[in-house]
Amino acid sequence: MASGIRPRLCLDSPQHRPSSLLAFQTRFSLWDRIRSCHRHHHGLQRLVHLHIRNISRRGLPQFLVVWLSGLCRDGRRVQLSLRVGATFPMGTNGCASLRGYLADHFVHWRDFRPPFWRASQTHTFLLFHQLAHDEAASGSASASRGCTDYLIRRNDIAVCGFVGSFRYHYTPDQAPEHLSAALASLLHRGPDGSGVFRKDGVELGHTRLAVIDPNNSAQQPMIDSTGRYVIVFNGEIYNYRDLYKDYCSDDLALNGRSDTAVLLAMYRRFGRACLKYFDGMFAFGIVDFEKKTLFMARDRFGEKPLYWRKLGCEVLFASELGALKRLRPEETWRVDPQSIALFHLMGSMVPPKTIYTDVAALEPGHWIEFGETGQKSEGVYWTMDERLEHFTRGSEVRSYSEVLEHTQFRLLQAVQSRMVSDIEVGLFLSGGFDSGALLGLLERSKLTPIQALCLDFSEQHYSEYRLAQITAERFHGKLHRTVLSADVFLRGLDEFFASMDQPTNDGFNTFFICRAAKELGIKVWLSGVGGDELFGGYQIFQRITRLKQLALALQWAVPTGFVDKLLSNARRRLRVARAYQLADGGDRAVRAYQVCRNPLPWRNVLVLLAPDLRNPVGALLAQADKLYPKTAHLDDDFQRATVLESAMYLRSLLLRDMDNFSMAHSIELRAPYLDHRLFEYVLCLPRTFKVRRGATKPLLASALPKPLPAEIQRQTKRGFTFPVQEWLKDHLTQTFEQYVLSKENAIFWDLDVVSSIWRAYRNGTVGSEVVWNLYAFARWMKGRHESL
Secondary structure, three states, X not given: OOOOOOOOOOOOOHHHOOXXXXXXXXXXXXXXXXXXXXXXXXXXXXXXXXXXXXXXXXXXXXXXXXXXXXXXXOOOEEEEEEEEOOOOOOOHHHHHHHHHHHHHHOOOOOEOOOOOOOOOOEEEEEEOOOOOOOHHHHOOOOOOHHHOOEEEEEOOOOOEEEEEEEEOOOOOOOOOXXXXXXXXXXXXXXXXXXXXXXXXXXXXXXXXXOOOOOOHHHOOOEXXXXXXXXXXEEEEEOOHHHHHHHHHOOOOOXXXXXXXXXXXXXXXXXXXXXXXXXXXXXXXXXXXXXXXXXXXXXXXXXXXXXXXXEEOOEEEEEOOHXXXXXXXXXXXXXXXXXXXXXXXHHOOOOOOOOOXXXXXXXXXXXXXXXXOOOOEEEEEOOOHHHHHHHHHHHOOOOOHHHXXXXXXXXXXXXXXXXXXXXOOEEEEOOOOHHHHHHHHHHHHOOOOOEEEEEEEEOOHHHOOHHHHHHHHHHHOEEEEEEEEOHHHHHHHHHHHHHHOOOXXXXXXXXXXXXXXHHHOOOOEEEOOOOHHXXXXXXXXXHHHHHHHHHHHHHHHHOOOOHHHHHOOOOOOOHHHHHHHHHHOOOOHHHHHHHXXXXXXXXXXXXXXXXXXXXXOOOHHHHHHHOOOOOOOOOOOHHHHHHHHHHHHHHHHHHHHHHHHHHHOOOOEEEOHHHOHHHHXXXXXXOHHHOOOOOOOOHHHHHHOOOOOOHHXXXXXXOOOOOOHHHHXXXXXXXXXXXXXXXXXXXXOEOHHHHHHHHHHHHOOOOOHHHHHHHHHHHHHHHHHOOOO
């Protein structure tokens, strides 16, 4: 503080004034007790340095509370550095007294030093405003320790992850015991800080990867200025600055540099309707202590995960299933037999299903709320169907030039919004169309040069480095190359499977490129995921119409039940069984999609499973069909393919794997093509704007400000693929037989069928995706010692 300027002691609101304030001011001569005091502002945080000389041990805590409350009443945080003189009577008991007094009077506090005091040593606390929950309102002169909010932060333990529980019938003897262990399992998601909150049956833990507002003022769990709400949040709100300006700028206590604080303020203002305002990837939980509710929501596409389980009078929720288990390890966590079957059918877990019985994944675009008596309400705030219906009501005839103009505007808007960060952002660059287009859009936005990373292989057939070089040179990207060999892949498999939260038949591409990204020291990267789903890069876009026609013919020509008899002795012949899926009744677009995407036909899955796990014929297909979106009402097959790919492959596999395996390396991935404004616009366009004979993604190519290199435009779609087939045959034979053909797996599979599949693969009649599916599941089960 500048010389001659006194700290402000008076508080604005009488109910926040401690009852002892008048006596304190009379008893102590403040200026004689402070030898030096310096204060300055740093962003939204005030740093306060005090050197105390002669205040008594009993009077110091009271003085600090009064004086610091005056500094923080406008919502700023105060970091207090306290140094006491050599003659100051503050022993171990005095330290405990001061710590307890500060904890009772401030919602947030931090002690960076060991739990003892030494003369002439500086001790640091981080304090946040709000005296202990309104003494006047509580009717007591001092707040009870049992009603105090505690938030203890630790930066010395190893974007984000959260875990928590909400007990709606709470008694004090039901104290939680395992929050620390659950939080420790999430440290890879947030190496930049962690926080713990406990109050009245609510326990929350959070680990933080600092990307926006990386200083302490945005740490979590975060309590709003009234003390009514507390939030744990995983993700990024890209438009938080606009939201703060439009709806929250009148709140002087709000930290407008924190997207978490803005999200919580929007919820306070709009309730669950706030979700429609957010542009970002997110999963969060908010506890309302006044209404005694827990509200949870997830972003539109499912970029960030949220799992939950209801146990008696308690709701558990977390960013990862592993943390959920560690929160209540004494409970039974059994693998769901139906989920095993669905995994082998689809290659992933489709929300709301998870691998565990009675554990659910909150679906993308959904919210759920639990009340004070445990009643559950849930709803949907965004669906592709709703956006298509909205577009149809307000649609107008458009020229192609107008469509290109609007598409380019939304592409640039999406890229620029995903570059919001207080730290450096990089780009994953392959030799393909989508990532190259992103680099071109970054150049047009004057956001280049940018660090770009290409994952390369020694097998030349799979290498895209030369094409990535061409793109990087054209759009001024600083390209880095990392080569993944079979030996490096094999050495990394143990770590890969150890980080796998639940079974998936993919994800190793994300795992290894994120490991290379971490070595470059950049935390945030852009990815081209979503471009194929939106602009038509997959085979299904070319095949869906013909497969639907074939399905119509087969469903008309083949009598009900005949297929089962026909395949009774040929179910192991995958090509025959795959083709005859089209004869099953139901949505023909869904049947076409299942032929293109599913690793195994459903009849073969039933043969594969151990006898005790087999459902009656037809039950597996019926359960699977419930997870697919309806498509019959859509306008054209391009829309049907986009909806199916986005709802199934993108949401349940690509995005879940992206989050799981990027967070394993403390890396955040962002997907500009999943900007909902861009996605909605392109999804609703008629097929004629998105298809041109002989052209790859013509709408995207034509909408770019600067065209991609001709060599990139001419190539056919091949995807970001690994030489796993060669590596399996040459290097994984021994480990495949060790893990998959183990007798322990007889409770899951018919091992004779598995052996026949393995022989067929080695003979070249079965693809690698089938055996990798078995291998990935066996490795996941082995690492966790799961049981049915």
